[in-house]
Amino acid sequence: MTPTVTELLLARADDNSCGLRFADRAWSWAEQVRVCAQYASLLRARLRADVPRHVGVLLGNVPEFAFLLGGAALSGAVLVGLNPTRRGAALARDIRLTDCQLIVTDSWHAELLAGLDLESVDVLLVDTPPWSSLLAEHVGSSLDPEPATPDDLLVLVFTSGTGGEPKAVRCTHGKIAFPGRMLADRFALTGDDVVYVSMPLFHSNALMAGWAVGLAAGAAIALRRRFSASGFLPDVRRFGATYANYVGKPLAHILATPSRPDDADNPLRLVYGNEGNERDVARFAERFGCRVVDAFGSTEGGIAVARTPDTPPGALGRLPDGVAVLHPDTGKPCAPAEFSADGQLLNPDEAIGELVNTAGSGWFAGYYNAPEADAERMRDGMYFSGDLAYLDAQGFCHFAGRSADWLRVDGENLGTAPIERILLRHPEILEAAVYGVPDPTVGDQVMAAITANPDFDPTTLGDFLAAQPDLGPKQWPRYIRLAKELPRTATHKILKRQLAAERWQTPDPIWHHANNAYTPLEPRKT
Structure with a gap:
């Protein structure tokens, strides 16, 4: 049965083990849940009920972000992860698109909002006396969660925007809680583990493969305000981190730091993420003495492919049931890839197609305020990922790029x-x-x-x-x-x-x- 984030939080309400660490500060899980209830009460008081109860969050990976996630889950509000690399009209567009009533930020990020036409959007700064006074009004708030189902919206996460204007992906309770529990169970994580989260919390990877994993396992979540390649290993040692998540190129950036003979002398045992190339995955595992698991997935969540021990080099893994590689012209399954004796793909036009979930939408719950983008993804009851791939004769899937990369x-x-x-x-x-x-x-x-x-x-x-x-x-x-x-x-x-x-x-x-x-x-x- 798919849990909700609210249920995962309530399960930690009486847990006195360490639940959150940031710099030299720490909270038990029980303390963290009480603070989340305080934030939930604040959100109930500040948000109007006659319009979408959406809260834009413009912060680094700080404790307030974690408390807002819990507060949203308990209050029925929806968090909008705002990307701090967006500027000017682009950032204003993201805020308007997602119907933010309120923006929670800090003094540094507030400079990004200066001069923007945000109409009636309220802005609160978490590092100022007014915020402390406002929060103090809700100290001791009761743990009285709004009912939630796995299909209820919890977070809006923007796509990276590599192919155009970012779209706001609807992330439900189930879409966040399910991978958290699944990964915690898969990797046998417990309250004795420490989950290190330095990838930005406004992105799906950090939410689903980092924060939610720690929540589901009852592990301590160690936050770093912003990823640092040189700070990675010192943080792992300082926090006692046993698990970390990544997306994109952080493995390469960490590997570019000077190596030392004692690099493998650390508590890290598992690193999980996606988009790491094979060379970096192997080098990272060897240098830091841990296991690296690189999977395939997207912000939208319509398709996920997991590597198994028999997956050959260069392949993503075997496709799950209901997922196929369809030819862009015929809409039928592509022919298996054929290779020359030296490994060249001989039939790219017949073998390369789009990864499609023919059984439905998977965890894709649509985009917010983007019906045309929804229609592009969902056609004839199937989810079209926009990712290109081909299958070898043994049925292993190989990534060939994005459809925009043709x-x-x-x-x-x-x-x-x-x-x-x-x-x-x-x-x-x-x-x-x-x-x-x-x-x-x-x-x-x-x-x-x-x-x-x-x-x-x-x-x-x-x-x-x-x-x-x-x-x-x-x-x-x-x-x-x-x-x-x-x-x-x-x-x-x-x-x-x-x-x-x-x-x-x-x-x-x-x-x-x-x-x-x-x-x-x-x-x-x-």
């Missing part, structure tokens, strides 16, 4: 993910993002933006790629952008649309592939 090269459809995986085999390349730029004749040319170690020599890249047997001739990057850093969202996802729009209009060096070699490209315009 490249049309010499009349053939290509996914970007396989090219990125090959580039990341190079020992000096740290990150890679592949995208299309217009071909002067028709279709696309392949371009890749990379970051690399200082000793990387682009003139050697041609020989390296030529030695990769599974890199097809149409997959070769025509252009390589050697970047100091790649543009990212707040959740560490690379903004490919920005890279594609910039093309060659960048101070970064660009290398061009011609005559079996990479040579510097003279500065040019689009």
Whole structure:
């Protein structure tokens, strides 16, 4: 039976073990639930009942964020996770789209709201005397939760916006509580564990694979205001963290910190997340002496794929029942991938398709105030993920990129993910993002933006790629952008649309592939 977040909180009401840590402060679970009841009372008093009871949260990973999550669950309010990397009109748009009555922030983040036309939206700052006075009015509030079902809305989480304006994903009680309990059970987490959460709480990964996991397990949740690669290991040791979650590239950032002989001398035993590349996953596990489990999922929650011990390198795992790879033209299941003796995909047009939940919506509960986006995701009773994939002969699924990443090269459809995986085999390349730029004749040319170690020599890249047997001739990057850093969202996802729009209009060096070699490209315009 799917629990609610309210039920998980109530189960901790008499638990005197440590439930929350931040810097040098700590709360037992029982204390935390009482504070959540205090916040619930405040929200009931401040929110009108005749309009959506939505509260925008513009904070880092601070205790007040956790208390607001619990307060919303107990009061029936809905939290809106506002992204602090959004600015000006974009941030105002997010607030208006989600019908926020109230914004809870702090003095630093409040500067982002200055000058915005927020009409009648109330703003409260948690690090000011008025907030302390207001909160004091609700000290000792009774634990009187509003009835909730797994289908009731609890949080609105914005997509990363890598493919356009962010959409607000409806996250229900069940969508947050179910993975929390499932992961706690799967990894046998208990009250003796410490769950370290440094990924931003306004994003689904931190909520479902971090905060909810600690709540379901009764483990202590250790918060860090903002992710720090250099602060990761000291935090793990200081808090005694046994579990941590990640999304995007934090594994790579942590691995880029100087290694020390005692790195594996730490309490960490499990790291769980998604979008880590195989090389980083293996290196991280070896360096820090822990298990790293990389899964596949999305903010929307319509499809999730778990790796099993028999999953081969490069694959996501086997698709769960009701999930298929459908051809974009025919709508029928794609043919199994065929490979040459050296590993090249021979039938990409027939094998690559979109991951679709043919059995329904999964945990996708729709977007808020976005009926057109809902209709794009849900068609004929099926959930279309926007993710490209193919199946090998053994039925293992391989990620091929986002549907927005389709490249049309010499009349053939290509996914970007396989090219990125090959580039990341190079020992000096740290990150890679592949995208299309217009071909002067028709279709696309392949371009890749990379970051690399200082000793990387682009003139050697041609020989390296030529030695990769599974890199097809149409997959070769025509252009390589050697970047100091790649543009990212707040959740560490690379903004490919920005890279594609910039093309060659960048101070970064660009290398061009011609005559079996990479040579510097003279500065040019689009």
